[in-house]
Amino acid sequence: GMNKNDVISPKYPLIIAHRGASGYCPENTLAAFNESLKMGTKYIELDIQLSRDGELVVIHDTTLERTTNGKGYVKNWTYEDLSRLDAGSWFNEQYKEERIQRLQDVLARYNEAAGFVIEIKKPALYQGIEEKLADALSEITFQSDLLFPVMVQSFDENSLKTFRSFAPDIPIGLLVKRQPAGISTKRMKRISQYAQFINPKINMVNRRLIKRIHSVGLGVFVWTVKDKKTAEKLRLYGVDGIITDFPDLFNNRE
Ligand code: G3P
Ligand code: CA
Numbered sequence: 001g002m003n004k005n006d007v008i009s010p011k012y013p014l015i016i017a018h019r020g021a022s023g024y025c026p027e028n029t030l031a032a033f034n035e036s037l038k039m040g041t042k043y044i045e046l047d048i049q050l051s052r053d054g055e056l057v058v059i060h061d062t063t064l065e066r067t068t069n070g071k072g073y074v075k076n077w078t079y080e081d082l083s084r085l086d087a088g089s090w091f092n093e094q095y096k097e098e099r100i101q102r103l104q105d106v107l108a109r110y111n112e113a114a115g116f117v118i119e120i121k122k123p124a125l126y127q128g129i130e131e132k133l134a135d136a137l138s139e140i141t142f143q144s145d146l147l148f149p150v151m152v153q154s155f156d157e158n159s160l161k162t163f164r165s166f167a168p169d170i171p172i173g174l175l176v177k178r179q180p181a182g183i184s185t186k187r188m189k190r191i192s193q194y195a196q197f198i199n200p201k202i203n204m205v206n207r208r209l210i211k212r213i214h215s216v217g218l219g220v221f222v223w224t225v226k227d228k229k230t231a232e233k234l235r236l237y238g239v240d241g242i243i244t245d246f247p248d249l250f251n252n253r254e
Helices: 030-040 081-085 103-110 129-139 157-166 184-193 205-213 228-237
Strands: 012-016 043-050 057-058 113-120 150-154 170-178 197-200 221-225 241-244
Touching: 012 030, 012 221, 030 043, 030 103, 043 103, 043 129, 057 103, 057 129, 057 205, 103 113, 113 129, 113 157, 129 150, 129 157, 150 157, 150 197, 157 170, 184 205, 197 205, 221 228, 228 241
Parallel strands: 012 043, 012 241, 043 113, 113 150, 150 170, 170 197, 197 221, 221 241
Antiparallel strands: 043 057
């Protein structure tokens, strides 16, 4: 299986483009992924769901209305239906040719240029999505010069455990949000039985949380960072990755 020490910690955080460069382009589209690579990012975060005919598709919401001109649930439409939708105009008319992508196509297109952080969205809606994802990943030859070429993350612990049973060598991250009781070290240790990362929402992060996650031997990617000051603070905390809508945060383009 995967060894935690294989994946944790360069000297500065990895920058991961959240749904691509989604601050600049429509999220989870080729335009957003291309833009993030242009900005020099090495990692792309994206979200997956299943079409009616069982294709893994790259889209954040379970429904189509917010980011496409389609209607209803993603899972009620075939990939062919979905591939005809406009996935860019909602953001800006200039992106009207953007389409919902199949995961396989995105992996094949970018695997020589980027690593991937793949989020399994709402797995309770998608029977068998973990095995399909494991199969899709096994078909790709990932590049070897990145710290790690692919991580799978989810808010759903059972889904991650299921995925791990199909793909024991792929690093796993548990997404967590702030809870009233916080997240105990005991719970972190349980998480470390099946995951290599705990990926917290920015509003629950402080220096001590990062230290505690590291002390149980796990890595930590923080989401979603939107400004340079926060990114700088997280770098000082020693986080392993920063998931951001603005992947040029650490570049001095101005
Ligand atoms: O990468 C973590 C983050 O993407 C989780 O939240 O809603 O943006 O998918 P969301
Ligand atoms: Ca996500």
